[in-house]
Amino acid sequence: MSAKSIDSLRKIISHNLCNRCGSCVGLSGGSIAFRDKTGAYLPEILNEPNEELAAQILEACPGKDFNFKSYRESIYTNNPSFHVYTGPFERIGIGYATDESIRRTGASGGILSAILIWLLENKKIEGAVVTRMSETEPWLTEPFIAKTREEILEASQSKYIITSVNEILPEMQSFNGKLAYVGLPGQIQSIRKLQAMKHPSVQNIAYIFGPFYGNTLHFSSVNSFLKSYGEKDHTQIKKLYFRYGEWPGNMRVELKSGRVIELPKFHANYLIPFHILKNSLLCSDLSNEFTDISGGDAWAPQYEERGKGFSMIIARSAAGTEILNQMIADGSVFMQDIDVDEAITMHSHGYDLKKRGTFIRIRFRKMLRLPIPDYGYKIEGFSFSRYLMELVLLSLFILLGTRPARFIVELIPPSTIGKLFEKTRKAWKKSTYKIKRNQLTL
Numbered sequence: 024m025s026a027k028s029i030d031s032l033r034k035i036i037s038h039n040l041c042n043r044c045g046s047c048v049g050l051s052g053g054s055i056a057f058r059d060k061t062g063a064y065l066p067e068i069l070n071e072p073n074e075e076l077a078a079q080i081l082e083a084c085p086g087k088d089f090n091f092k093s094y095r096e097s098i099y100t101n102n103p104s105f106h107v108y109t110g111p112f113e114r115i116g117i118g119y120a121t122d123e124s125i126r127r128t129g130a131s132g133g134i135l136s137a138i139l140i141w142l143l144e145n146k147k148i149e150g151a152v153v154t155r156m157s158e159t160e161p162w163l164t165e166p167f168i169a170k171t172r173e174e175i176l177e178a179s180q181s182k183y184i185i186t187s188v189n190e191i192l193p194e195m196q197s198f199n200g201k202l203a204y205v206g207l208p209g210q211i212q213s214i215r216k217l218q219a220m221k222h223p224s225v226q227n228i229a230y231i232f233g234p235f236y237g238n239t240l241h242f243s244s245v246n247s248f249l250k251s252y253g254e255k256d257h258t259q260i261k262k263l264y265f266r267y268g269e270w271p272g273n274m275r276v277e278l279k280s281g282r283v284i285e286l287p288k289f290h291a292n293y294l295i296p297f298h299i300l301k302n303s304l305l306c307s308d309l310s311n312e313f314t315d316i317s318g319g320d321a322w323a324p325q326y327e328e329r330g331k332g333f334s335m336i337i338a339r340s341a342a343g344t345e346i347l348n349q350m351i352a353d354g355s356v357f358m359q360d361i362d363v364d365e366a367i368t369m370h371s372h373g374y375d376l377k378k379r380g381t382f383i384r385i386r387f388r389k390m391l392r393l394p395i396p397d398y399g400y401k402i403e404g405f406s407f408s409r410y411l412m413e414l415v416l417l418s419l420f421i422l423l424g425t426r427p428a429r430f431i432v433e434l435i436p437p438s439t440i441g442k443l444f445e446k447t448r449k450a451w452k453k454s455t456y457k458i459k460r461n462q463l464t465l
């Protein structure tokens with residue numbers, strides 16, 4: 024029995040099913056740790072936990088399974104609308120924080136930070152679990168509990184390198200007061216599992232929020248970015264931003280030498296195929312379907328051209344919808360409602376990646392007899408050409424992830440390769456425009 028849980032965990036870790044949520048580390052009392060955050064960033068089992076603990080960790084691990092349907096039914100008792108792409112929703116809209124300083128600091132419209140600040144200032148929470156760049160190692164991310172407006176803003180903006188928020192489960196457990204929690208889909212899936220287990224580490228969580236999630240990158244992306252500009256030592260980083268400045272923002276590195284390197288976000292996206300965390304490609308959740316409220320970028324020319332920052336907001340639960348309604352009523356948030364079809368069209372390429380691509384990739388893995396995640400649902404009925412496209416994409420990811428490919432791209436100016444990448448993204452968006460109208464089988 025003892026060997027079984029720990030062996031299952033080992034299998035998850037070694038077969039690419041680990042999304043690095045950090046729960047195993049947080050629950051293990053020191054026997055599991057991330058020791059290589061600038062490398063593979065995989066949990067390492069330092070001492071085998073006893074079977075009881077190993078079984079708990081396994082139950083909380085979202086890598087092997089997370090049943091979307093049963094969790095949806097048990098969490099969203101408010102009878103929300105539902106679409107298999109967006110998940111449950113009561114309201115969907117495009118908006119932003121009306122406080123200019125929050126909007127400017129946030130990744131898109133500053134909605135997630137505005138909600139956290141509003142909850143703090145209205146005494147509905149005492150702290151918020153968020154992720155900032157580390158103070159001691161500013162090239163790495165770190166989760167912490169923010170207790171002031173300033174701390175929430177310090178943690179705003181998207182971090183496109185791996186984060187493991189649930190490492191701080193012990194701190195969440197001992198926190199004296201109500202918490203809001205912000206995390207990526209895999210991190211939230213584990214939190215939902217822990218809630219179902221009635222685990223004390225999540226007892227203080229009152230609200231859950233999260234950004235949309237296309238993919239995340241290994242730390243090698245930062246090293247490669249630096250190398251392209253002739254810099255070799257990431258420990259010389261003083262500040263690292265992924266969405267600096269006016270929306271959609273820039274990847275920006277400030278070095279101890281005083282040198283500043285900046286590249287528009289859309290151009291920095293060229294790093295994705297070279298450094299993507301392969302587990303991102305097994306995640307079927309783009310819009311963070313198990314939150315109270317999710318926030319994404321409002322990707323559409325009419326907003327992108329205007330800059331300033333626009334978010335897509337999805338309120339799902341009764342509690343989330345009430346917060347959003349109150350914030351709109353008191354003027355903290357501006358939002359214009361849109362219908363679900365428009366929301367899907369705006370993220371058509373993202374849904375193509377997550378809701379078509381993921382299930383095709385899972386099928387390929389099954390054919391290769393590799394372990395696969397069980398989400399309790401699958402989407403089928405894709406055309407032969409979509410399978411073919413996935414094969415091409417997968418081959419590209421494999422090829423571009425190799426050392427020689429990374430070496431070659433570091434010789435090309437990032438602005439050149441970045442422009443090429445942006446053109447490709449636009450073409451993909453155009454080709455997936457009709458995604459919502461296609462007949463798919465659930």
Ligand SMILES: Cc1cc2nc3c(=O)[nH]c(=O)nc-3n(C[C@H](O)[C@H](O)[C@H](O)COP(=O)(O)OP(=O)(O)OC[C@H]3O[C@@H](n4cnc5c(N)ncnc54)[C@H](O)[C@@H]3O)c2cc1C
Nearest residue numbers: 129130131132133134135136154180182234235237319320
């Ligand atoms: C890895 C990643 C991939 C994304 N992919 C997409 C996408 O494909 N399409 C899309 O529309 N939007 C995507 N987003 C979301 C988008 O970048 C914005 O985060 C979202 O629009 C919310 O903006 P905001 O201004 O409301 O958030 P902010 O007010 O800036 O608040 C962001 C909150 O998220 C937390 N956070 C940031 N990064 C992480 C992280 N890596 N792990 C855990 N918590 C984090 C911060 O601590 C902060 O509390 C992604 C975000 C991330 C982090």
